Amino acid sequence: MSGPDTDPKSLLVIGHQWPEPEATAAGVRMLWLLKGFLQKDFQVVFACAAGPGDYRVDLGKLGITEVGIQMNDSSFDRFLQKHEFSHVLFDRFLTEEQFGWRVRDNLPGAQILLDTEDLHSLRRSREDAMRKGGEWSVSGWVEHPLFYREIASMFRSDLNLIISKHEMELLQAQIPHLQEKLVYLPFGMDAPVNVPGISFQNRSNFVFLGNGKHLPNLDAIAQLKSEIWPLIRKRLPEAVLQIYGAYLPNQILQMDAPAEGFQVKGWAPELQPVLNNTRLLLAPLRFGAGIKGKILKAAAFGLPVMGTSVGFEGIMEKHEALSFVADSAQHFAEKAVELYTDPVGWERALKLQEQAAGVHLYTSFETLSRAMDSYPERREALPQETRLIQNLLQNEAFGRLRYLSRWIEAKEKGKN
Incomplete structure (x- = not known):
């Protein structure tokens, strides 16, 4: 799975935003994940294309390398070629859409993880139903435009971390071919210590x-x-x-x-x-x-x-x-x-x-650690239909996104 120069426990996290655990629940989740990887002796690099938030946590104090990256820029390819990461974690499907094809091109042996945070298509379809004054339905969810993008990203990834049991059950019922790619990993939060019980x-x-x-x-x-x-x-x-x-x-x-x-x-x-x-x-x-x-x-x-x-x-x-x-x-x-x-x-x-x-x-990081360790067996157990869908979506999407990204890069450089 890894090249001869690849550190078997090196992780690249591509963040949608820089973690802000004092401001957002997503930041709490991400910090918990990062600490879990560190405890498993991973060398961790956190990369992000977003600007720094007002409440950004200093990951360097934890021993994590922070790297600013650019979208639609081949400098990211050169960055990947230098490091040879064994694992890549995408923070939400939007980052996989943007950077996934570059990761696959440059790190073909890396294990690809997607932390969904929440199902964006589920949230958006519920919002749309509410705004229109109607009732939400599963059919409305699976017909939502964001649904196809999100599910495609999940098929392209090796393991998908699902935070909610309800969402796990929805996915299993509606897209059974994703079964072997799903890992139920509850929220993850460091519980306060010695909180007084006030009556x-x-x-x-x-x-x-x-x-x-x-x-x-x-x-x-x-x-x-x-x-x-x-x-x-x-x-x-x-x-x-x-x-x-x-x-x-x-x-x-x-x-x-x-x-x-x-x-x-x-x-x-x-x-x-x-x-x-x-x-x-x-x-x-x-x-x-x-x-x-x-x-x-x-x-x-x-x-x-x-x-x-x-x-x-x-x-x-x-x-x-x-x-x-x-x-x-x-x-x-x-x-x-x-x-x-x-x-x-x-x-x-x-x-x-x-x-x-x-x-x-009080969830345990061991759930994810075991899933990662057993990934070779899970990959071999993938049904033929799942492999076909995965390859189809990788080839179609990566070809389209590769062309679009390079066109944007050329256009931007032409302005300078």
């Missing part, structure tokens, strides 16, 4: 967490402001809702209304004091996919969440029977008030959520 009586008020670059979060904040919070505030006139998140846009910052108990705080470098003292986290997410980091973080700090079926998907089953799940604004507000004022129901909800979140808070 119901010593907590007060509400909180929302979510970065402003993620559309489901912006929609949820707008729903809180216009529909949900007025209903809660009517029942609890002294209560306060605080909105925390990095990169909140102006339209969200302008929603700040202290007189209404609606406080937009923005990014906070340390959320532990907030989460330790708040009584309930509100997460009225109407669309999305993957696993919601805000729900896991709240559970880790002993803070229950009032959420939606989409929000708890992949974490809790039988949503309709849960006291802390509601999908309409009216029911959401009613259940939130009940949880906020009922210590017995609050404790029951917290215990259920803590138990369910444990799968993600």
